[in-house]
Amino acid sequence: MKHTRHSFCRICINHCSILVDVEDGVATAVHGNSRNQVYGDYTCVKGRSQHEYLRHSDRLVHSLVRTPEGHVRLSAEKAMDEIAAKLADIRDRHGSRVVVPSGLLRESHQTCQRTVRSSTIAG
Known part of the structure; x- marks a missing residue:
């Protein structure tokens, strides 16, 4: 089942408001939050790519x-x-x-x- 969760971007210090599409417990897409008064629908390319970082094969998952x-x-x-x-x-x-x-x-x-x-x- 697909649903959208409100969150914030952790890539830089701006902490943009984002919407994250989640399907079967896995983040599948990241979008800007059009209801945010500062950034509106905007997200940078790094912010929009967060869901890909989570599943990347080179991601470190231990020290x-x-x-x-x-x-x-x-x-x-x-x-x-x-x-x-x-x-x-x-x-x-x-x-x-x-x-x-x-x-x-x-x-x-x-x-x-x-x-x-x-x-x-x-x-």
């Missing part, structure tokens, strides 16, 4: 680590532990200001965009 022999699968917990240890080492060697979570960068970028938009509208 990998690069070794001299190639990529080796490891558990998500082990991957997080290794990443945390490397970040802690970088922090300890270079100081805490060199490590910034990407979510903070995204928030900073969004704040900057809002500031520019509001000053352009007001100015």
